[in-house]
Amino acid sequence: xxxxxxxxxxxxxxxxxxxxxxxxxxxxxxxxxxxxxxxxxxxxxxxxxxxxxxxxxxxxxxxxxxxxxxxxxxxxxxxxxxxxxxxxxxxxxxxxxxxxxxxxxxxxxxxxxxxxxxxxxxxxxxxxxxxxxxxxxxxxxxxxxxxxxxxxxxxxxxxxxxxxxxxxxxxxxxxxxxxxxxxxxxxxxxxxxxxxxxxxxxxxxxxxxxxxxxxxxxxxxxxxxxxxxxxxxxxxxxxxxxxxxxxxxxxxxxxxxxxxxxxxxxxxxxxxxxxxxxxxxxxxxxxxxxxxxxxxxxxxxxxxxxxxxxxxxxxxxxxxxxxxxxxxxxxxxxxxxxxxxxxxxxxxxxxxxxxxxxxxxxxxxxxxxxxxxxxxxxxxxxxxxxxxxxxxxxxxxxxxxxxxxxxxx
Numbered sequence: 001x002x003x004x005x006x007x008x009x010x011x012x013x014x015x016x017x018x019x020x021x022x023x024x025x026x027x028x029x030x031x032x033x034x035x036x037x038x039x040x041x042x043x044x045x046x047x048x049x050x051x052x053x054x055x056x057x058x059x060x061x062x063x064x065x066x067x068x069x070x071x072x073x074x075x076x077x078x079x080x081x082x083x084x085x086x087x088x089x090x091x092x093x094x095x096x097x098x099x100x101x102x103x104x105x106x107x108x109x110x111x112x113x114x115x116x117x118x119x120x121x122x123x124x125x126x127x128x129x130x131x132x133x134x135x136x137x138x139x140x141x142x143x144x145x146x147x148x149x150x151x152x153x154x155x156x157x158x159x160x161x162x163x164x165x166x167x168x169x170x171x172x173x174x175x176x177x178x179x180x181x182x183x184x185x186x187x188x189x190x191x192x193x194x195x196x197x198x199x200x201x202x203x204x205x206x207x208x209x210x211x212x213x214x215x216x217x218x219x220x221x222x223x224x225x226x227x228x229x230x231x232x233x234x235x236x237x238x239x240x241x242x243x244x245x246x247x248x249x250x251x252x253x254x255x256x257x258x259x260x261x262x263x264x265x266x267x268x269x270x271x272x273x274x275x276x277x278x279x280x281x282x283x284x285x286x287x288x289x290x291x292x293x294x295x296x297x298x299x300x301x302x303x304x305x306x307x308x309x310x311x312x313x314x315x316x317x318x319x320x321x322x323x324x325x326x327x328x329x330x331x332x333x334x335x336x337x338x339x340x341x342x343x344x345x346x347x348x349x350x351x352x353x354x355x356x357x358x359x360x361x362x363x364x365x366x367x368x369x370x371x372x373x374x375x376x377x378x379x380x381x382x383x384x385x386x387x388x389x390x391x392x393x394x395x396x397x398x399x400x401x402x403x404x405x406x407x408x409x
């Protein structure tokens with residue numbers, strides 16, 4: 001019996017009795033339990049070692065990558081073999097590779113140089129914007145204490161002008177819709193109105209608004225040639241009511257037109273014109289832009305008179321209707337500067353203020369030089385005679401910028 005118990009004990013089974021005499025079978029010996037616990041502990045230790053080795057591999061690989069330069073975007077990074085410090089770490093590094101842990105969705109990082117270039121470009125753009133804002137503010141520095149200059153609102157005013165200047169433009173081919181008048185008749189009318197404007201000593205704004213009212217009305221309404229002068233006289237009456245403090249009476253306009261029309265005809269045409277234009281008289285003309293651009297150019301009296309002379313020559317020309325008012329104003333200032341200096345001149349301040357580069361102004365400027373050369377030689381000499389007086393500085397006698405035309409050839 002003892003031999004059987006010994007054999008069973010060797011097999012790892014225990015058969016004994018409790019304190020109350022009950023048999024206890026199928027229970028493992030305490031020595032076998034201790035062996036199982038030891039094996040679990042060894043396995044945990046091995047796992048800890050593996051984890052520590054993987055951390056060591058990661059730290060070494062990250063250190064080498066930080067010392068190496070990053071490759072360009074989209075390039076595949078090559079794996080670097082790590083020297084084995086010990087046999088254990090080498091084996092464990094073969095088991096866990098850091099590159100295997102990288103997700104396929106990871107986006108490769110850009111080069112350090114590319115990041116620096118991008119930041120430098122952004123900083124330069126911010127600096128340029130600050131510089132431009134500073135330059136534009138310096139234009140009105142001399143009028144900071146002048147309440148009539150409205151320095152605080154001048155930027156908003158000209159922002160509105162630029163936004164609404166398209167409303168003041170007319171189709172450059174609107175004469176095709178007129179059956180009884182043409183471009184030549186329009187030029188004769190405006191040349192005559194410039195003389196009337198000079199005789200009545202009206203404001204400059206009145207002349208430009210008069211021409212704008214005429215063009216906008218003719219673009220919408222057909223007129224016979226015997227009524228064309230009536231349209232011009234009535235347009236000047238409307239412009240005077242909008243711009244002048246002392247408005248000429250209707251009888252004065254009838255007298256200046258050699259009594260070709262009656263008072264009733266003038267008032268009837270006035271009603272027709274304001275209804276056709278929907279009472280819209282608040283439109284930006286080239287004059288308001290020219291005043292701003294002359295200020296940006298730090299103009300003197302000579303430059304102002306020559307710019308006004310050139311732009312008034314353009315009022316007569318029908319083909320100049322294809323240019324926007326701001327373009328005409330900028331080109332007039334640019335052409336006058338070239339004429340006075342004898343070489344091309346368009347400052348950075350003028351470019352920022354007008355929003356036109358020198359290349360954008362060349363086409364319009366060359367046409368102005370051509371009109372400057374021909375002024376006083378044809379039949380329509382009203383502008384030339386006006387600016388040949390001492391009151392206007394004899395601006396008509398200045399030499400045109402011929403070199404701008406030579407450059408085209």
